[in-house]
Amino acid sequence: MPRFAAFLGSINVGGNRLMMEDLRRVLRYEDFDDVETVVASGNVLFTHPECPSEGLAEKMAWIVNQEFDIDSFIAVRSCAEVHAIIAENPFGPGKENAGEENFVHTHFLSGEPGEHQMKALLLDHAGRGDERIAVGTRALHIDYVDGVGRSKLTADFIERRLDLRGTARNMRTLKRIACKLDKLE
Structure with missing residues (x-):
């Protein structure tokens, strides 16, 4: 199975x-x-x-x-989708723009954000922080450069702009989960 x-x-x-x-x-x-x-x-x-x-x-x-x-x-x-989401994250390990594993997150979304939704998110976030954001497969990839705790790019902020529900995990947790999935397959 x-x-x-x-x-x-x-x-x-x-x-x-x-x-x-x-x-x-x-x-x-x-x-x-x-x-x-x-x-x-x-x-x-x-x-x-x-x-x-x-x-x-x-x-x-x-x-x-x-x-x-x-x-x-x-x-x-x-299992394949977890590996793919890690690989597509432009801020993940081994990438030219890599961030710290505990600051790099994937925000899983309930669907694909539209172009106008992403523009609204980026426009509303402009000047609010140094986070780097990239669109993924039913996800956003975010490098919380200065840490998540002080960021204004919260789950509520993202969900209101994209009109999609979501939940985030950092790269360290995703890699741990991918390893466990591999061992059990």
């Missing part, structure tokens, strides 16, 4: 506390196999019969909402 990674948004921040043990238990009950969590911030590895990743994301989001009363955006990517 194919191996996938799910990236849950808004988990263990604000009031959305969720024990990873509880999440694993519920997902196993709902036909997700070989469920493993990575870091306590909503990264789930699992196997599932062949299914489009969008369908798996919807199924998992429904389960999280029903079982834990959390409305979470969930991005599901296959």
Whole structure:
């Protein structure tokens, strides 16, 4: 069976506390196999019969909402898609414009941003910070040059401009997840 990674948004921040043990238990009950969590911030590895990743994301989001009363955006990517998203990040390791791994993020999105949406995001962000932004496959790649904590380029800022939901992971976490997916395939 194919191996996938799910990236849950808004988990263990604000009031959305969720024990990873509880999440694993519920997902196993709902036909997700070989469920493993990575870091306590909503990264789930699992196997599932062949299914489009969008369908798996919807199924998992429904389960999280029903079982834990959390409305979470969930991005599901296959092992190959996780490797591809790392490779396409222009600020990732080995690239000419590489940034620090913990400052370089991929913001997984619920869809592809349109040209006018990206223009609005870049225009509204101009002068607000030194972040570098590049469009990816259903994602934004961002180098938070001065760190994420002080940045004005927040998830809410991005989502309002793009009219797409999303969740971000740094390069260090993505590489760790890719390695775990490789070992299990």
